[in-house]
Amino acid sequence: MKIxxxxxxxxxxxxAARARRLxxxxxxxxxxxxxxxxxxxxxxxxxxxxxxxxxDKLLVQTPERLKQSxxxxxxTGHEVTAIDREQKTVTVRAIATGETYQETYDKLVxxxxxxxxxxxLPGIDHPKIHVLRNIPDMDAILATLGQxxxxxxxVGGGYIGVEVAENLVHRGLQVxxxxxxxxxxxxxxxEMARDLQYHLEDHGVxxxxxxxxxxxxxxxxxxxxxxxxxxxxxxxxVVMAVGVRPNTALATDCGLPVGPRGGLQTDKHMRTIDPDxxxxxxMVETENFVTGDAMLAALAGxxxxxxxxxxxxIFGHGSQYRDTQGTAIVKIFDMAGGGTGASERSLQRAxxxxxxxxxxxxxxxxxxxxxxTLHLKVLFSPAEGKLxxxxxxxxxGVDKRIDVFATAMRAGMxxxxxxxxxxxxxxxxxxxxxxxxxxxxxxxxxxxxDVHFWYPDDYPxxxxxxxxxxxxxxxxxxxxxxxxxxxxxxxxxRDRYAEIPSHSxxxxxxxxGFRSYLAYRxxxxxxxxxxxxxxxxxxxxxxxxxxxxxxxxxxxPAIAHAEDQMAxxxxxxxx
Numbered sequence: 190m191k192i193x194x195x196x197x198x199x200x201x202x203x204x205a206a207r208a209r210r211l212x213x214x215x216x217x218x219x220x221x222x223x224x225x226x227x228x229x230x231x232x233x234x235x236x237x238x239x240x241x242x243x244x245d246k247l248l249v250q251t252p253e254r255l256k257q258s259x260x261x262x263x264x265t266g267h268e269v270t271a272i273d274r275e276q277k278t279v280t281v282r283a284i285a286t287g288e289t290y291q292e293t294y295d296k297l298v299x300x301x302x303x304x305x306x307x308x309x310l311p312g313i314d315h316p317k318i319h320v321l322r323n324i325p326d327m328d329a330i331l332a333t334l335g336q337x338x339x340x341x342x343x344v345g346g347g348y349i350g351v352e353v354a355e356n357l358v359h360r361g362l363q364v365x366x367x368x369x370x371x372x373x374x375x376x377x378x379x380e381m382a383r384d385l386q387y388h389l390e391d392h393g394v395x396x397x398x399x400x401x402x403x404x405x406x407x408x409x410x411x412x413x414x415x416x417x418x419x420x421x422x423x424x425x426x427v428v429m430a431v432g433v434r435p436n437t438a439l440a441t442d443c444g445l446p447v448g449p450r451g452g453l454q455t456d457k458h459m460r461t462i463d464p465d466x467x468x469x470x471x472m473v474e475t476e477n478f479v480t481g482d483a484m485l486a487a488l489a490g491x492x493x494x495x496x497x498x499x500x501x502x503i504f505g506h507g508s509q510y511r512d513t514q515g516t517a518i519v520k521i522f523d524m525a526g527g528g529t530g531a532s533e534r535s536l537q538r539a540x541x542x543x544x545x546x547x548x549x550x551x552x553x554x555x556x557x558x559x560x561x562t563l564h565l566k567v568l569f570s571p572a573e574g575k576l577x578x579x580x581x582x583x584x585x586g587v588d589k590r591i592d593v594f595a596t597a598m599r600a601g602m603x604x605x606x607x608x609x610x611x612x613x614x615x616x617x618x619x620x621x622x623x624x625x626x627x628x629x630x631x632x633x634x635x636x637x638x639d640v641h642f643w644y645p646d647d648y649p650x651x652x653x654x655x656x657x658x659x660x661x662x663x664x665x666x667x668x669x670x671x672x673x674x675x676x677x678x679x680x681x682x683r684d685r686y687a688e689i690p691s692h693s694x695x696x697x698x699x700x701x702g703f704r705s706y707l708a709y710r711x712x713x714x715x716x717x718x719x720x721x722x723x724x725x726x727x728x729x730x731x732x733x734x735x736x737x738x739x740x741x742x743x744x745x746p747a748i749a750h751a752e753d754q755m756a757x758x759x760x761x762x763x764x
Contacts (some may be wrong), residue, residue, distance in 0.1 A: 197226035200470030201300030203496030238356025291735030312405030314628035346373030387741025530578030604632030622747035655694030698723035
């Protein structure tokens with residue numbers, strides 16, 4: 190068996206390594222256009238920022254080590270320029286010498302990744318306009334920084350864009366981040382990305398939303414950038430992070446089809462329409478776990494699994510790649526955010542019915558140092574409560590909760606199942622009722638009819654037909670409240686509910702949703718029939734509308750049984 194793998198990094202290297210473990214006698218050749226066959230491309234921004242100081246730590250494997258440990262014939266600097274499916278050969282060009290040759294194969298695996306998008310803007314070829322996709326890209330950025338750069342523009346507010354922005358700030362640069370959409374981190378719903386934006390701004394990044402770069406012009410060795418809003422910014426370098434496109438040209442040239450998203454089409458075994466050609470990684474389309482639609486996922490985890498599955502099938506193991514949840518997380522200074530499964534926006538596009546809850550619990554036991562408020566949004570089906578997606582943002586414990594939700598989703602669990610999860614607990618790590626349990630309690634209450642929510646996007650159109658009821662403390666109400674709200678502290682609701690108009694809807698709210706839920710239960714059991722409570726309270730509202738709670742900083746943790754006291758304590762400290 191002779192296997193030729195075109196491309197390394199996550200997908201190709203995983204395929205070759207797994208193939209060797211399955212067959213010691215196979216001839217396995219890896220052809221990589223660049224000089225690096227296996228490296229940590231997710232770590233590139235952190236070397237730019239000197240968080241990872243040793244460049245060699247990014248090199249996961251070298252050709253020499255792969256030859257020694259796995260007996261792989263790894264040829265870097267060798268570009269495959271054509272595939273002959275009938276003859277089962279590839280044409281290879283040795284970049285250093287220009288020499289070309291033919292290499293035969295029994296099985297061919299394509300792992301060509303994706304190419305960074307460089308939009309055809311005037312001046313886009315300026316030598317100080319960079320992308321960050323591989324080690325040579327990183328080295329080019331470092332060379333520009335070494336020339337004394339003090340200001341940078343990052344175009345694109347996705348994962349790479351915000352990571353590059355953070356790390357350029359670590360290098361002492363003034364950073365402007367341009368994003369065409371009305372939010373950063375488009376994989377999250379807008380309200381869940383808001384605190385991440387505020388946190389970027391809190392660290393000095395100038396975030397320009399609904400703003401595009403229109404043109405670039407040299408200005409004495411610097412770059413003058415014209416923005417779509419009419420402004421001009423002059424900087425020492427520009428990093429384009431507007432996305433990637435599947436690198437499918439080699440595949441389509443030999444007749445392999447692409448799908449609706451532009452990625453190469455494969456079956457569940459990672460096999461193309463040609464039974465002897467497989468494809469893995471960023472260049473392929475996969476099925477969305479929730480919607481069933483074709484999707485692109487430039488993620489290392491799926492690429493690694495696909496490489497393993499391709500090798501399995503070459504040797505008859507028959508394993509399958511199921512689908513992609515899109516589980517991901519990003520670090521932005523002291524904050525983290527991410528999610529798994531579908532966003533609300535994608536569910537709406539797919540016409541999939543859903544319900545949702547927001548909650549803002551402590552990341553771990555609030556009395557143990559270091560706890561902070563988490564922001565969670567959980568989406569689930571309205572019938573059986575099956576989990577459809579979850580997003581988490583905060584300063585502590587974000588990764589843990591995303592992984593719990595990702596695992597629960599993969600297992601087909603519901604919000605009712607979340608209620609019964611038994612998760613590790615000690616004060617430094619969690620709470621006796623973990624945030625995942627709390628999400629289950631809220632979702633189950635909603636589906637059982639034990640609570641009715643109103644949401645920030647109901648304001649003001651829907652809420653104006655009734656009474657907005659603020660049940661926080663007097664000092665909290667005086668500090669700030671939703672315009673038009675009536676104040677009635679929670680500890681007075683039982684004695685004074687007769688003062689509340691009962692002929693129209695009542696929209697209750699507090700800071701995080703706990704006190705308003707208690708008020709809700711009092712009112713509905715006292716004869717009020719049209720009551721709802723603000724999902725996640727003002728902490729959710731503040732992700733939709735700018736309020737004093739919209740800061741992107743780590744505020745005091747939510748302590749359900751003592752929220753009044755905590756709020757009063759913090760107000761005393763700020764007066």
